[in-house]
Amino acid sequence: MQILTPTDTVLVWSIAAGAIGGVIFRPRQWPEAVWACLGAMALVTCGLIRPAAAWGAVRKGTDVYLFLTGMMLLAELARREGVFDWLAVHAVQASRGSRARLFALIYAVGILVTVFLSNDATAVVLTPAVYAAVKKARADGLTYLFICAFIANAASFVLPISNPANLVVYGKELPPLGPWLATFLLPSLCSIAATFVALRWISRKQLAGGIAGGLEVPELTSEGRRAAWGIAAAGAALITASALGWDLGLPTCVAALIAIAIATGLRSEALRDVVTGVAWSVLPLVAGLFVLVEALNHAGALRATEQLVDSLAGMPRIAGSLLASFGTAAVSNLMNNLPSGLLAGSAVQAAQVAAHIRDAVLIGVDLGPNLSVTGSLATVLWLIALRREGVEIGGWQFLKVGAAVMPPALLVATLAASVLSR
Numbered sequence: 001m002q003i004l005t006p007t008d009t010v011l012v013w014s015i016a017a018g019a020i021g022g023v024i025f026r027p028r029q030w031p032e033a034v035w036a037c038l039g040a041m042a043l044v045t046c047g048l049i050r051p052a053a054a055w056g057a058v059r060k061g062t063d064v065y066l067f068l069t070g071m072m073l074l075a076e077l078a079r080r081e082g083v084f085d086w087l088a089v090h091a092v093q094a095s096r097g098s099r100a101r102l103f104a105l106i107y108a109v110g111i112l113v114t115v116f117l118s119n120d121a122t123a124v125v126l127t128p129a130v131y132a133a134v135k136k137a138r139a140d141g142l143t144y145l146f147i148c149a150f151i152a153n154a155a156s157f158v159l160p161i162s163n164p165a166n167l168v169v170y171g172k173e174l175p176p177l178g179p180w181l182a183t184f185l186l187p188s189l190c191s192i193a194a195t196f197v198a199l200r201w202i203s204r205k206q207l208a209g210g211i212a213g214g215l216e217v218p219e220l221t222s223e224g225r226r227a228a229w230g231i232a233a234a235g236a237a238l239i240t241a242s243a244l245g246w247d248l249g250l251p252t253c254v255a256a257l258i259a260i261a262i263a264t265g266l267r268s269e270a271l272r273d274v275v276t277g278v279a280w281s282v283l284p285l286v287a288g289l290f291v292l293v294e295a296l297n298h299a300g301a302l303r304a305t306e307q308l309v310d311s312l313a314g315m316p317r318i319a320g321s322l323l324a325s326f327g328t329a330a331v332s333n334l335m336n337n338l339p340s341g342l343l344a345g346s347a348v349q350a351a352q353v354a355a356h357i358r359d360a361v362l363i364g365v366d367l368g369p370n371l372s373v374t375g376s377l378a379t380v381l382w383l384i385a386l387r388r389e390g391v392e393i394g395g396w397q398f399l400k401v402g403a404a405v406m407p408p409a410l411l412v413a414t415l416a417a418s419v420l421s422r
């Protein structure tokens with residue numbers, strides 16, 4: 001490992017902090033990936049991390065890149081063929097004029113999309129569909145848009161495929177589906193239920209009364225139906241791969257390509273639309289963050305985090321679990337859950353910590369970002385999707401809701417996981 005002087009260490013932390021700040025706040029409106037890659041290049045240029053070590057850090061993310069690629073392709077296929085629009089309008093129609101019933105139905109759709117297509121799909125593709133549907137129904141759009149943001153994180157640890165952060169935290173030690181469900185199904189249900197109750201209570205005034213009915217339900221084209229079936233088949237294939245304990249990146253990517261081939265008939269125009277609609281900048285963003293975290297680990301972050309999780313493991317089980325989940329949540333809201341998940345995941349994998357601490361860390365990485373609008377990549381993508389629709393939501397506005405929604409959900413989910421951990 002490269003030996004750093006005290007001055008080098010300060011420089012590493014300074015460059016990493018600046019890069020992560022750029023990712024979160026996007027100075028000059030430059031894309032998040034630009035700031036992550038600039039930080040990574042600065043570290044290599046200044047000799048603070050060797051090129052071979054930086055390239056090794058990038059390669060560590062291969063499974064994550066493949067997973068993200070597959071999920072983004074599936075989500076864009078669903079968007080192009082109108083699958084999400086179809087779901088959102090059907091939810092409005094099924095509400096039969098009740099705002100409260102519509103709230104529950106959109107929440108249910110958000111759960112399904114998050115669980116089987118990942119939280120990023122909920123943020124990027126379901127959000128605009130919900131906005132368009134509730135706008136036509138003349139309902140309070142913000143109430144339903146918050147559902148998309150909060151359920152994207154609250155349901156993101158039902159399955160290993162529900163959040164790319166799950167792959168980051170566990171790495172090659174990602175449990176197969178059976179053990180995963182035994183550990184996280186009950187905590188996930190607690191998270192989903194607690195988030196629903198809190199959001200429903202906060203929105204009680206906005207949900208009084210009715211909404212306009214009679215929306216025209218869009219018909220799925222033959223391509224749309226094939227896309228829906230292809231996505232369902234891809235989800236089944238991923239669940240099977242997870243049950244067999246395989247790495248999820250390659251199966252996800254292959255399943256997405258097959259689904260696209262089935263839906264589009266390999267027509268060049270349709271393929272071009274799907275490929276160009278994907279936000280490919282997410283991949284260099286994640287690669288840059290891998291390099292930043294590798295440099296931070298060389299600068300002492302890994303050792304310090306290992307010592308911290310070891311000390312938590314020595315505490316009473318419930319106290320240690322709560323400190324691990326809430327501490328990870330706090331860091332995730334300060335620096336976004338991708339870098340915090342990489343740091344925590346590196347420490348968890350290196351230290352071989354107790355199962356209840358490892359599980360609490362994952363819950364903190366996945367659910368904890370529901371506090372702030374910059375806490376997770378999914379929430380940042382949700383914010384960008386809203387801006388494209390002309391909707392502006394401030395950080396303080398989100399924080400007021402997140403402060404009421406996230407802590408109780410994180411508390412009950414962590415307690416449930418602590419009881420179940422072996």
